[in-house]
Amino acid sequence: MELDDAILNRTSVRYFEEKNVPEEHVRALVEAAVRAPTASGLENWKFVVFMSENVRERLYNLIAEGMIRYYRAVNLPDEKIEKLKKRMYESGMYRAPVYVAVFIDRRVRFLPGEEFDEPEFIWSIESAAMAIQNLMLKAVELGLGTVYIGVTNFPGIEEEVRELAGLDGNHYLVGVIPVGYPKGEVKPRKRRKTLDEVLVFI
Template sequence: MELDEAIMKRTSVRYFLERPVPDEHIKMLIESAIRAPTASGLENWLFVVFRTEDAREKIYGLIAEGMVKYYQAVNLPEEKIEKLKRRMYEEGMYRAPVYIAVFIDREIRFLPGKEFDELEFIWSVESAAMAIQNLMLKAVELGLGTVYIGVTNFKGIDEKVRKLAGLDENHYLVGVIPVGYPRNKPKSKKRKKSLDNVIMWI
């Protein structure tokens, strides 16, 4: 598969088959992830693979909790929140055979001094985000689907994910990525904005 094809085919997949993902494929995803640029060459990312039934069920519950918080934060009516719950608990939205939580270790840094704390943090998150994109593109090549979950970053939920991973407070959760074989054929969507809307020539 050509890179351009993987880029154009990548889309958010929210429904997965109950089919195991081989360990070798998971390793290939993370190998691709760590080929991404990393600020100051720190490589201060960590990929926690949740694949046991118990761990997956706990992560799934935290995703559901985060989704409800998200809907409540944008003041969606209660009937829409109930519809979301039905999609999750009855239709299995976001239920996947593997979840990969991506963390950064905030203790690993390059610039000394508190004045650089925010900058170091931004660089680390950017590095992890680029790694996630690599992972997602590799998933397309392997016939796997992925979706980025950010709602696990709500205060309190992120702590539960971190504790489930057995990590200390220096680790910051960048996101959780459900991974699996798509239940239906993925259809990539057109972007709302055209190139002319997002390019500025100087």
């Protein structure tokens, strides 16, 4: 597969087949992830893969809680929130055979001193985000679907995800990535803005 094909065919997949993903595919995803740029060469990321049924179910419920909290925050009417719950719990939206939680270890840094706390944190987040993109592009090559979940960062939810992962408070959750074989046809969405609207030459 050409890189352009992977880039143009990557899209957010929210429904997955009830089909296991081979462990070698999961390893290939993380191998691709750790080839991403990493600020100061720190490689201070941690990839926790949830594959067993019990922890996947617990994580799924945390995702559902986060989604409901998200839509309440944007004042979505109760009837639409109920439809969301139905899509999740009855139709299995975001229910996947694999979840990859991506963390950074905030203790691992290059520059000493509190004055550099914020840039060090931002650089670590950027490194993890680039790793996630590599993972998602590799997934396309392997015929897998992915979607980025950020609502697991809400207070109370992040702590529970971290606990599920067996990590301490020094670790920050960058995102959770459901992974699986897409259910139904995958159709990448067009971007709302044109290239000329977001591109500036100086």
